[in-house]
Amino acid sequence: MCPSNCSSDKRQGVCDKKYGRCLCSSGFGGEDCSVALHGSQLVFTQLFDAARLPTDSQVDHLRKQLPRFGHSLVVDTRGSLWMFGGFSLTNGPLNDIRLFDTKNNSWMPVTVDSTGSMPQVRYFHAAEIVSSRREIYVYGGLSQICHGDDKCTSQREEIGGQTNNTLDDFWKFNHKNQRWIEIKKKKHPPPLAGHTLTLFRSGESESLVLIGGFSPCCGFLETVWEFDLETELWNSLNTTGNGPLGVYGHSTVYHAPTQSFYMFGGYMYSINQTFISNKLYAFHYPTRFWSILPTFEEYNPQRLNLPQARYLHSAVTTDDYMLVFGGRSHYNTSNSLIAYTYSCNQWLRLLTADVEIVGSPPPPTYAHAMTLDVETGAAFVIGGFDGGIQSHVTRIILPKDLCRLWKGKNKCRKFLGCNHCDIMTEHGDNITLCYSNMRINEESCEPRDHNATQVSVNNGVVCTAKWLSKRNCAQYTTCTECLAKWPSHINEAQVCKWCSNCARGRCIPEESECERENKCSVRQRTVSDVSQCAERQCPASDCDKCVSLGSCVWTRQVLLSRKFLSSFYGLWYAYYHYAIYIRVDVYQVIH
Numbered sequence: 001m002c003p004s005n006c007s008s009d010k011r012q013g014v015c016d017k018k019y020g021r022c023l024c025s026s027g028f029g030g031e032d033c034s035v036a037l038h039g040s041q042l043v044f045t046q047l048f049d050a051a052r053l054p055t056d057s058q059v060d061h062l063r064k065q066l067p068r069f070g071h072s073l074v075v076d077t078r079g080s081l082w083m084f085g086g087f088s089l090t091n092g093p094l095n096d097i098r099l100f101d102t103k104n105n106s107w108m109p110v111t112v113d114s115t116g117s118m119p120q121v122r123y124f125h126a127a128e129i130v131s132s133r134r135e136i137y138v139y140g141g142l143s144q145i146c147h148g149d150d151k152c153t154s155q156r157e158e159i160g161g162q163t164n165n166t167l168d169d170f171w172k173f174n175h176k177n178q179r180w181i182e183i184k185k186k187k188h189p190p191p192l193a194g195h196t197l198t199l200f201r202s203g204e205s206e207s208l209v210l211i212g213g214f215s216p217c218c219g220f221l222e223t224v225w226e227f228d229l230e231t232e233l234w235n236s237l238n239t240t241g242n243g244p245l246g247v248y249g250h251s252t253v254y255h256a257p258t259q260s261f262y263m264f265g266g267y268m269y270s271i272n273q274t275f276i277s278n279k280l281y282a283f284h285y286p287t288r289f290w291s292i293l294p295t296f297e298e299y300n301p302q303r304l305n306l307p308q309a310r311y312l313h314s315a316v317t318t319d320d321y322m323l324v325f326g327g328r329s330h331y332n333t334s335n336s337l338i339a340y341t342y343s344c345n346q347w348l349r350l351l352t353a354d355v356e357i358v359g360s361p362p363p364p365t366y367a368h369a370m371t372l373d374v375e376t377g378a379a380f381v382i383g384g385f386d387g388g389i390q391s392h393v394t395r396i397i398l399p400k401d402l403c404r405l406w407k408g409k410n411k412c413r414k415f416l417g418c419n420h421c422d423i424m425t426e427h428g429d430n431i432t433l434c435y436s437n438m439r440i441n442e443e444s445c446e447p448r449d450h451n452a453t454q455v456s457v458n459n460g461v462v463c464t465a466k467w468l469s470k471r472n473c474a475q476y477t478t479c480t481e482c483l484a485k486w487p488s489h490i491n492e493a494q495v496c497k498w499c500s501n502c503a504r505g506r507c508i509p510e511e512s513e514c515e516r517e518n519k520c521s522v523r524q525r526t527v528s529d530v531s532q533c534a535e536r537q538c539p540a541s542d543c544d545k546c547v548s549l550g551s552c553v554w555t556r557q558v559l560l561s562r563k564f565l566s567s568f569y570g571l572w573y574a575y576y577h578y579a580i581y582i583r584v585d586v587y588q589v590i591h
Contacts, residue, residue: 001054004032018059020052023105029358037358040404042337042350043397044359047105047380050391062107064090066098067391068383070123072138073369077131079103081371081380081393082175084138085122089389093121093143097173100393102373102380113179119171120144124367126197128208130229136173137208137227140192143167166191166215170227188234189225190218194248194312198261200226200285201254209254211263211283212247220246220269220541224283242480242530243290244281245269246541249311255342257319258487260284262293262340264324267311269541276330278309280340284487291530294481296471299346299416306347307338314370316379320439321348321402323379328366333386335364339402343438343488344416344463348402355405362394406434409458416461421445424454437462465489471496473507479533482507498527500534 006013006022013024013033024033029043037043046052050063071086071094081100087093095118099108112118125141143165168191170183189195195213199206210225222245224237250266261283268277280293300306313327313334322340326333337350351361362368368384379396383389399405403418412420412434423431423445433445437460445455461467468489473496476482482498499506499514506518514524527533538552546554 001052002032004034007033017054019048019106020054021046021049031359035358039399040407041356041358041399042405043395044357044361045395045397046359046392047102047395048100048107048391048393059107063391065096066107066383067389068094068123069367069385069389070125070142071369071383072125072127073371073380073382074127074129074136075102075371075373075380076129076134076175077375079373079375080108080175081382082129082136082173083369083382084127084136084173085119085125085141086383087123093123095119095121100380100382102376102378102395111178113177116179117182118180119169119182120167122167124193125167126192126195126210126213128197128199130199130206130208132206133229134174134176136175137197138171138173139189139197139210140167140169140195140213142193166193166217168192183232185232185234189213189223190221191215192218192221194250194267195221196250196252196263198252198254200261201256202259202285206230209252209261209285211252211261212244212250212266214246214248219545220248222246222539222541222545237288239283239288239290240531241290241485242281242292242483242533242536243283244279245539246274247277250277251313251315251324253315253317253322255317255319255322255487258282258284258342258490259286260487262315262317262322262342264307264315264322264340265310265313265327271535276309276311276328278307280307282487284485284490287490289485289490291485291487292480293345293486294476294484295347296345297475298472299344304349306349307340308334308336310334310366312366314368314381316370316372318372318377318400320400320436323370323372323396323398325370325379325381325396326362326365326368326384333364333366335361337361337396339398341402341417341463344461345468345486346416348415350398350405354407354411356407361396362392363390365390401436401439403434403436408432413458413460417463418460419445420458420460422454422456426453465492468492469495473497473509476507478535479505479507479527480530480535483528483530483533494528498533500525500527505534 001020002015002022006015008014012028013022016023022033027037029035029037068086068088072084074082079102083098085094097110099110101108122141122143127138129136173180192213192215196211198209200209206229208227213221226237227234246269247266250263252261252263254261263281265277282293283290310327310329315324324338339348362381365384365386370381372379381394406412409420412418417436417438418434419437421433445457479498482496494510496507497510499518501522501524502520508517514526540546543554546552
């Protein structure tokens with residue numbers, strides 16, 4: 001049950017027979033608590049796994065109640081994890097709310113006030129917690145799926161021979177008095193699934209921002225909606241720049257230092273096609289400006305496939321980096337853990353031989369949920385689907401400074417924003433440190449801090465506005481990437497411009513001339529405003545939205561192209577295959 005008896009003979013851990021796991025003492029980790037922890041490791045801790053429960057366990061009922069996918073997960077100020085809804089192979093769509101206490105690492109009972117109404121069952125909804133109000137907000141999702149003569153009380157939509165309902169209801173759950181309240185407003189977003197709901201906070205002002213999603217009745221949602229928590233009113237935001245035309249199954253985090261929402265991956269609509277995306281977009285809230293954030297080929301070469309395209313993954317954020325886990329790609333399910341550093345626009349692969357990893361990462365999964373406890377800096381992953389439904393709880397701990405993960409001068413200098421130093425102490429000990437040059441560090445290379453006799457420092461790239469302005473414009477192959485703006489330097493002058501009208505456009509430095517840099521036989525047009533890019537003309541994901549623009553025409557040749565149709569049906573296959581068709585298989589077996 002407990003490997004090596006959790007190193008209890010060394011007082012490094014104890015065996016918890018109730019859950020079939022090791023509980024490690026402070027300062028130790030690993031499956032058997034045998035690894036001493038320090039601040040330069042990536043640490044995974046399995047806090048719960050239904051597969052490890054003893055057959056005679058007092059909590060054996062959790063085997064059937066907890067496995068799910070398409071659920072939501074948030075964390076309160078006490079470090080308690082609140083999980084809502086999702087899809088179970090045993091019970092179908094769910095509307096239960098579950099509590100995992102990270103202080104004692106146990107599932108706790110939740111007694112919901114049943115005197116009021118409750119939200120109906122759902123999955124692929126969106127949820128967010130507002131700690132100042134002790135409330136969890138839930139919008140939309142997919143609800144009951146019907147088969148044959150089964151009765152469904154909700155409004156139906158026929159998809160691939162199956163009946164489904166996409167929801168547009170909005171609820172809040174007060175986790176202090178444990179009561180649900182429905183928020184009913186005349187003006188609100190359309191029915192949605194696969195969207196995100198993210199808290200925006202600036203001073204005393206708080207609101208919820210809804211991005212993306214899809215429904216059969218309304219197609220892709222390209223409008224950004226905001227719910228004012230003070231007035232309890234929904235409003236659609238007037239945005240500019242280059243935002244996604246449509247996306248679902250993506251992730252969104254709010255990065256307070258840049259006052260921006262970062263949206264990554266998902267199933268995305270582009271002109272005449274849908275595709276699994278590896279694109280990162282930023283929505284700068286103060287200016288309501290969208291921009292795609294392309295990678296730098298020098299540091300994230302295309303051959304590394306980083307970041308890999310994915311959807312139904314999860315993401316959390318710190319002030320320094322965004323952490324992305326899992327998801328579904330074209331052909332496989334991923335357990336990859338990657339990070340995006342905001343100041344340097346660099347993607348990092350974390351599950352590599354270069355990183356000291358303690359414990360085992362969660363299995364490959366998608367449609368799981370992840371949240372971050374800001375107080376402790378720990379991320380938590382629960383559930384998901386990988387051919388079967390997961391029921392694990394995994395804690396992930398990373399250093400606040402990601403540079404601390406890298407060992408050796410060559411590895412350290414490989415990553416932007418990192419410095420490396422070698423320290424020789426007066427006792428003859430050699431200490432090496434890799435640390436960020438962008439933040440105040442807990443450890444430094446000052447000789448007095450280590451009683452050092454010799455210190456050698458190798459400075460890495462410092463990711464400043466000046467450094468960003470020296471990027472190579474020629475690496476960008478589209479107008480919108482050429483004219484990208486990074487939120488950390490939103491007011492900096494434009495560095496690149498786009499040359500159009502030739503057979504192939506080209507991105508060149510702002511001070512250069514198109515006729516000289518991109519020679520062709522026609523007169524070229526210089527584009528410096530992203531709204532004038534060709535791919536931003538007539539931006540619409542369906543006919544009705546196209547016509548509403550006033551000066552655009554939707555053509556059947558585009559709509560009915562083979563590539564679009566295969567992508568469209570692929571979209572619905574991806575969205576409903578693991579709910580409807582799994583449910584159909586179970587139904588057929590039972591009957």
